[in-house]
Amino acid sequence: MSGLEDILSPQLTGIAVALLVMFAVGxxxxxxxxxxxxxxxxxxxxxxxxxxxxQSENQRKQLRDTDRRxxxxxxxxxDFEERQRAKNDKxxxxxxxxKMEQAGLAWEMSHFIMFSAASGVVFxxxxxxxxxxxxxxxxxxxxxLFGFPRWWVSHKRKRRFNAFLDELPNGxxxxxxxxxxxxxxxxxxxxxxxESREPVATEFRKIxxxxxxxxxxxxxxxxxxxxxxxxxxxxxxxxxxxxxxxGGGLAEALNNLSKVLxxxxxxxxKIKALSAEAKSSAGIIGSLPFAVGxxMYIMSPDYISMLFxxxxxxxxxxxCFLWMFIGVMVMRAMINFDF
Numbered sequence: 001m002s003g004l005e006d007i008l009s010p011q012l013t014g015i016a017v018a019l020l021v022m023f024a025v026g027x028x029x030x031x032x033x034x035x036x037x038x039x040x041x042x043x044x045x046x047x048x049x050x051x052x053x054x055q056s057e058n059q060r061k062q063l064r065d066t067d068r069r070x071x072x073x074x075x076x077x078x079d080f081e082e083r084q085r086a087k088n089d090k091x092x093x094x095x096x097x098x099k100m101e102q103a104g105l106a107w108e109m110s111h112f113i114m115f116s117a118a119s120g121v122v123f124x125x126x127x128x129x130x131x132x133x134x135x136x137x138x139x140x141x142x143x144x145l146f147g148f149p150r151w152w153v154s155h156k157r158k159r160r161f162n163a164f165l166d167e168l169p170n171g172x173x174x175x176x177x178x179x180x181x182x183x184x185x186x187x188x189x190x191x192x193x194x195e196s197r198e199p200v201a202t203e204f205r206k207i208x209x210x211x212x213x214x215x216x217x218x219x220x221x222x223x224x225x226x227x228x229x230x231x232x233x234x235x236x237x238x239x240x241x242x243x244x245x246x247g248g249g250l251a252e253a254l255n256n257l258s259k260v261l262x263x264x265x266x267x268x269x270k271i272k273a274l275s276a277e278a279k280s281s282a283g284i285i286g287s288l289p290f291a292v293g294x295x296m297y298i299m300s301p302d303y304i305s306m307l308f309x310x311x312x313x314x315x316x317x318x319x320c321f322l323w324m325f326i327g328v329m330v331m332r333a334m335i336n337f338d339f
Contacts, residue, residue: 096153102227103157104199112149120145133308160199164228167200169261172236172254179251185240186217203228218244232261275335282331289324 100107107115123144127137171192178188186208193205203224210220218241225234239257243250296304307313 096150099153099157102160102229103153104160104202105153105156112153116145116149119148123148161228161230163197164199164203165230165232165261165265167197168232168236169258169265171196171200171204172258172261176251176254176258179254185250186211189217199228216244232264235260278331278335282328282335285331286324286328289320 094102096112097109100112120141121144124137124141127140130140131137174192174195175185175188178191179185183191189204190208193201193208195201196204206227207217207220207224210223211217221237221240225237235257239253240250243253293304307317
């Protein structure tokens with residue numbers, strides 16, 4: 001039995017070596033001829049030949065036009081960014097007259113002065129009923145003369161901006177439908193000026209009136225962000241200006257702009273809903289000291305009057321008002337979102 005194994009073992013070894021050599025040679029042959037057999041080599045050679053083939057004159061012209069249009073749009077976007085940056089710098093230095101115009105008030109400075117004087121008289125009369133302290137009377141009268149009128153103008157201005165943002169997507173949709181129907185952009189703007197709600201109707205009417213004076217449509221639309229300094233109005237002006245200078249599908253661009261405006265409006269509503277609880281909590285916390293102080297003044301006036309009649313009480317009141325102001329500002333920064 002051992003002799004038979006001695007005879008077969010060299011044969012098995014030789015067979016195994018032969019099989020390994022055969023597989024190795026077969027793998028080398030497959031790796032060398034597989035691209036040619038499968039056709040991938042021919043396809044790669046064909047792709048290289050097509051890529052190296054000289055382009056036609058029309059293709060080269062189309063590429064040049066596309067590159068030129070891209071560079072033109074990039075230059076216009078840079079120009080618009082610089083203008084927007086300059087506008088943002090100017091917005092921090094808006095005069096009172098411009099604020100009244102943006103608030104939709106047809107006032108002159110004389111009207112504002114008369115309103116301030118009437119407000120100061122009203123606050124002075126209210127202060128006489130509330131307290132006999134000259135400091136309180138002077139503070140309330142000063143607030144009536146200089147604080148309340150400016151706050152009222154700012155409030156009206158903010159309300160007008162919010163109304164503009166609510167109606168602007170509808171106006172853009174009217175323009176999109178008009179452009180798709182074949183109307184020129186200027187006629188679509190006139191339709192918006194007639195059919196939309198205020199203040200969008202007034203602002204678009206000013207665009208048409210500016211065109212009557214000989215100013216181009218692009219320049220007339222660019223004045224819209226000056227009168228209504230919000231991001232949405234600037235978006236609209238940029239889209240119209242780029243389309244007027246570079247061409248392209250205005251209906252598609254304005255349709256995308258309408259979607260963006262409605263998305264921003266939806267996001268603002270979500271932020272308002274999510275921050276409502278924090279705002280109510282801040283209001284309760286801020287008003288609680290005044291409510292408790294008023295109750296204490298009614299129940300025990302001698303006990304609470306020490307805060308107003310003594311120097312130590314005045315210092316404590318000043319410190320409390322300072323810390324309350326800091327707390328209110330911190331809560332305001334936590335619940336206000338800019339997007």
